[in-house]
Amino acid sequence: MADETHTALVLNECDLAESGCSLVAVPLRQGKALVPLTDAVWDCVGDALASVHPDVAGELGYFVAAVLRCAGFGTGFAGKIAILEVQVDRQSAIVASDGAVSGSFVWDLSDGDGPLDASEGPVNLSLRALGVDRGESRDECSAIGLDSAPSRRSWW
Template sequence: MSYDLRAVIAAGETLCVATRGLTAARTTSIGQGLSLLPMTDALCESAADSSRANALGFQRLPGGFEKLLADWSAAGPVAYVEAEYFGGVGEQGAAVWDGGGVVLGPLRVEEGEPFAPAGSPVSQALRRLGVVRGADQDEFTAVGLDRRRHTDAWIA
């Protein structure tokens, strides 16, 4: 089975206000006061700046979008997360902006690399956003990122 996620995560109100001008943006609540903005093909195409490269090395983040995330973070922390797995093998990446600048990452774990003692990149980003995990779960599971297997399924 496969899993892929490419999304922006922030407080629900932060994303609601930030995405007002993006017609391709669709947000959904994921719990603990956070919402998720899937980086769908339509959103990537509408937000892409082909004259700029993605400065952080993420696979799906459109060029120049990190500037938008920095701007949004003036209202509170904003994370960009990527995860791709097939048959239990894959990779993750994450970064968090707050107050206009990157405050975590970019973090990346490539295929075959172990997670850091602090947890996966996505879990570390979620923790920075204030997610509280349960005794038997990480932050990823605590907000239900395991409920959907593909980015586009978050807007279905």
């Protein structure tokens, strides 16, 4: 569906192996992994956000902790991780390192952000923050194979 929202985590495969997360993961190049987030994870996140004061629920750090907990990551996850959300006219990403938010990015065409330069979009910026090297590829998504058919099918 064109207006469908797709969400996933991207992190180092070695961090995933140590995380306790049991969700399906898709291996990517450069030692990264893609973990699509299920409706059950988002239901759990919704419950977690609804159970606290709105000021707390609105903090990115609390949100990241809730997503990681609901995705099955043990407490005290150590490593860099990106939470990605992609729609046709919108992208957003949050990057966290050792549980602390280190960056957040949003592009929304309906808010007048204009056409997206993919190389500077939230997904590519977050992948860059995770240490992805673009090299000769057109962008970070291409460099790790996130734009390839198997990873697209598992996420899209």
